[in-house]
Amino acid sequence: MKRIVACCMVLLVSLTLKAQLYTDVVNYKATGTPVYGVKIKTNFPFVNGSQMPSIHFQGYSYGSSEPIDLTLVYYVWDNTFIHQCLSSAGAYTPPMKLANENGKVSIFIDSKSYFQRFNVHVDAGGLAGENASNLAGWTAVDSNLISSASAVTQVAYVNRFSGTVYLPNGKVDSASTRIESDGDAVSYANMMLGVKTTTSLGTTAPMLYNLSLRKDGLFSGNTTAPTLELYALRKNGTFIAPFLVMPDGTVVLAGAQNAVNGNVGIGVRDTKGYKLAVGGNMIAEKVVVKLQASWPDYVFAPHYKLPTLKELEAYLEREKHLPGFASAKEVEENGVDLAATAKALTKQVEELTLYIIQQQKELETLKELVKKSACN
Structure with a gap:
């Protein structure tokens, strides 16, 4: 029986050393607005492999009307912070940095919210730096990181959800982050x-x-x-x-x-x-229309049969509009085809030019006849 009790005691001590929740490591209760932000000065040594904590911030940001519920994790290796990230279960998501200040880990929360109040709890144990002495004496101050700080690292927020995420106010507000999909990084x-x-x-x-x-x-x-x-x-x-x-x-x-x-x-x-x-007016400095059909320069070809003026007169009497142009009814129903109208206008001008030349020739002939008659 004594042996069993002893084994249980050893196991209990072992588990205690491996992991422990340290509550109220820092109790921050600001009564005004920070000038710089909130810097948590920890007693964790900036030593490779010495700590792998889960640091929890819980409280209330009165100035921004937001609950505070943050979890910060990181690991120190190769003289830098690796696998660091933040998750928020509240509405408070200020920028956060990790840094080495004089051999100790500092956490800078870039928030100038009025009346911020939060407690810091730490899950730690099992690594050399995760002991009670290093989890005592933490302080929170209104200060920037010191100029000689090294390994300064901006911590990214990461939250993943399975199932359905319900947004009661129907919107996603992403003021300082991007909405991304990395499911197809090639595309x-x-x-x-x-x-x-x-x-x-x-x-x-x-x-x-x-x-x-x-x-x-x-x-x-x-x-x-x-x-x-x-x-x-x-x-x-x-x-x-x-x-x-x-x-x-x-x-x-x-x-x-x-x-x-x-x-x-x-x-x-x-x-x-x-x-x-x-549906309305539009304006342009230049409009270019490219036609699939031929332009009516064929009017000047030797084989073109120019309608007689009598034929043109008969068409006008019958149709009440020029050949090649839409009627008033068609324009009212279908609008004006600019390309077809420009083509028809060009054809009419070319035909009118031929009529003028033809009439000029006839006029010259008549002048000669009149001149000869006057001489006789």
């Missing part, structure tokens, strides 16, 4: 946001909308710099209307990867099938 640079649709309307309906900063050139063809892309993914694996902002600022509706091309409407909902529809 994306820095950012990818996706929104799933809530309905299923068949294989051609969009089921996911993506906004991404893409670097693989899937739609843009540009692999030298990231392109901002907005596109929809359909259930059958095809895409809808990739909207691109190219690295040079060019805005494109791409048609790569067999994407379904859309149209652009400004001030209208229904583009009537046109690539660009504008």
Whole structure:
């Protein structure tokens, strides 16, 4: 029996040495606004392999109306802080740095919030520096890191969640951090946001909308710099209307990867099938229209049959508009085709030029006849 009791005592002591929670290592109760921030001066020696603590900050930041619930972890190796990170279970996420100050570890919290109040608890044990003496005598002061501080390290926040994350106020506020997706580092640079649709309307309906900063050139063809892309993914694996902002600022509706091309409407909902529809006025310094059909210089070809003026008169009497031009009714219903109108105008000017030349020749002939008659 004595042997069993002795073994239990040894085991209990061993477990106690391996891990222990030290509560209220620091009790910080500010009654004003810090000038510099809050620096926790620990008694942990800045010695390789000496500590691997979990440091917990819990309290209330009255000035920012935020609960404080932070966990800081790190390890000292090769004269630097490694595997360091922060997690927040509250709303308080100030920038935090680790540093070596005169051979001791210091923690600088860059927060100037009015009436900050928190306690510091530490889980530690099992390593040479994790003992009761090193976890005593910690202080919190309103001070920057000293100028001779070394191994200064900005600690990154890391929080991961499984399942559904509920946001009761319906927004994500990321003032100093980025929203990232590193699931496909080959394709994306820095950012990818996706929104799933809530309905299923068949294989051609969009089921996911993506906004991404893409670097693989899937739609843009540009692999030298990231392109901002907005596109929809359909259930059958095809895409809808990739909207691109190219690295040079060019805005494109791409048609790569067999994407379904859309149209652009400004001030209208229904583009009537046109690539660009504008519901209002627009202005440009120059408009260039490239026609697929030939330009009407064929009017000057030797084989061109110029309509007679009687034929033109008959057409005008019948149709009430010039040949090649849309009628008033057609313009009212369909608008004016600028390219077709410019082509028709050119043809009319060329034909009018031929009529003038023809009439000038006839006039010269008449003058000669009149001249001869006068002589007789």
